[in-house]
Structure formats: C-alpha cells, structure tokens
Amino acid sequence: MSDAAVPRRFTLDSFVEATVERELREGLFELESERILDINLDGEVWIKTGAMIAYTGAVKFVREKLLDQGIGNLLKKAVTGDGARLTKATGQGSVFCADIGKKITILQLQGESIFVNGNDLLAFETSLQYDIKMMKKVGAMLAGGLFNVRLEGHGLVAVTSHYDPLTLPVVPGQPITTDPNATVMWSGTLSPSLKTDLQLKTFLGRGSGESVQMQFEGDGFVVVQPFEEVILQAGTAS
Template structure:
C-alpha cells in the first residue's frame, strides 16, 4: 500500500529570512513558518497560468524568521541577475525571491497543437535580482485534489 503514496513524500528545506526580505511560495509547497514571519495570500494575475503553477494562490512571506518549504526530490536554486532572465516550468516552480518581477510567457505554435512541440508552452519568466527554487518534478493537479 505504501507504494501508492510514494509520490507524496517530499523533501523539507528550511530557509532563513532576514529582516526586510520576502519570498513567494507555491501554496502546496509551504509547510510551516515562525510567528515572526508575516504572510499574505496573493492571487496569480493570469488564472490559467496560475492554475498551472499549483493553483491560483501563492503565499508571500516576509520578515525575519525560518520558513519550511517542501519539494519533490532535491530542489535546485537558480540565481537571477539583472539583464539575465530565468524561465521555469510553472508546475516545477516552488518559490522565488519577493523582489523578482514575474510574468507568464507562452510559446504556442502549430507544432504545439499537433503534439510536436519541443518544450513547455507556458513558462514563468523571472527578472531582477534574486533566486528561484524549482523541483525536478512536474506537479500535476486534478479536480479531485490528487497530484502526482
């Protein structure tokens, strides 16, 4: 029976926020945070893209304290620098620096519609200075709440 639930096992990573720092976390990947950390639920701007990023909502956390996030397997941290944008798969994006600008970009062509596309049709674009945490696993969300 345990084999059916192996996809639910996630790695826990602890982040330390300094005073004045903030981070956005996919709501499905936020485990816990200290009482000193302020939080707010943020609605994604594009509903379709937001659903691809794990739901319509992400949690903005700010202030000094510890934050526990989860990911499938070992997370990868990508550094974003001015003039050097980072693109991620919304379904693999776990968290990002609060100062980054985000937008959704699409690469839809005729090949996409006939199944010959060579990558993700919708990506998250990050610009500015900060970091993005991704997981080597694409979370798929269904209407009955199961993911995998």
C-alpha cells in the same frame, strides 16, 4: 531459521533504534529525517492543512477561516483550493509534519521576503506576515492552478521539494525562464511574468507540455525542483 542466525540489523529492536524520534533540541523546527519535520511547539504555528502525521502533548488544530486574511483572500482561496489552506497548531508538544514524502528545507527569514509555490509551503511561524498571491494572466491557471504565498519578516519557514532543489541566481539583463510546475520558490525582489505559447496543438495533446512558463528578471534567485508537480485546482478530484 533460529533467532541466533538472524543478523541484528534485521531485528525489531534494531529497527526501533534506527527510526525512533531523536531529541535534537535544535529549536522550534528540526528535521527528524529529510522528509519529516518535527515542530517543538510551545505556542502556535501555521502548517499546511493535512500535513500533520502525528503529534504528542496538548495540541489543538484549527483550520484557517476563509475570512481570516480579509475579503481579498476569500476569492483567492476559492480558486486555489486546498493547496494554500492553512491550519494553526496551538499548544505544547511535538507536531510531526510531512507532505507526500517530499524533501524538507528549513529557512530562517531575517527581515527578507520570499515567494513560495502554494503547494510547497509546509509550515511557518506566526511571526511571519503572509499573503496569497496569484498570477494575473488567465493562462496561469492552465499551468495547474498557479498561485504562491508571500512570506516576510523574522521567523522560520519549512519548504518542500521533490528531490534536491536547485537555486538559480537571477541577475539584471539575464532573465531565467522556468516551468511553473517545477518552480518551488523565489526571492521577494522578483516579480515573474508569464510567457504563453498556447497553440491548437497544445490542446490536442501534441504540444511540448511547456505552453506556460514563468520568466524572472532583475536581481534575486529562483528555486526549481527536478519534478513537474501538477497542482489540482479547486473542484478537481484527487
């Protein structure tokens, strides 16, 4: 086939034009696509360890030390593994982040607090206070290593989900129950409890797969995704 017969949309120039980085100038966080976050770095920001796919400029990456957030988080990090590990990006440039092709949502916290599933937290400003929280029941670990990160203050946060997330309002007297592996985020006003139905058939592979659920009661919201994401625990091979 001659070059003249090739439709322009198939040419290399057309591909580059369609996929080249866009200068949106929307602030610190902007979306290059639904699945690629562009951080216009001029200072420092926290990102999920392993989320950086490319960067430009003078940027240094320093992985968070186990004791950076105190003795309490040392044990939490040892149990949760890499899912809640953070890296601080410092300098000036553009840092591109992604997480296995998941959809990215950018949120601006204005004094509110939220809880994010540790596996769904992609990046956030250092102006936000954060703490790793774990569900107290041992049964939670059977849900794939259930833990979450509490964020509070003023700043941007990028959260990921498989496909489009769904937000469910939680009102007093009308509890909502979710699959932990499909739960992405919930408002800081809620403290979910765990419901367990651990029967022998569950361990024999004959259960419904929903042996552990999270129940939300009160006034707030919970966000779920149309995908059950199994989170690897520390010491589990990927």
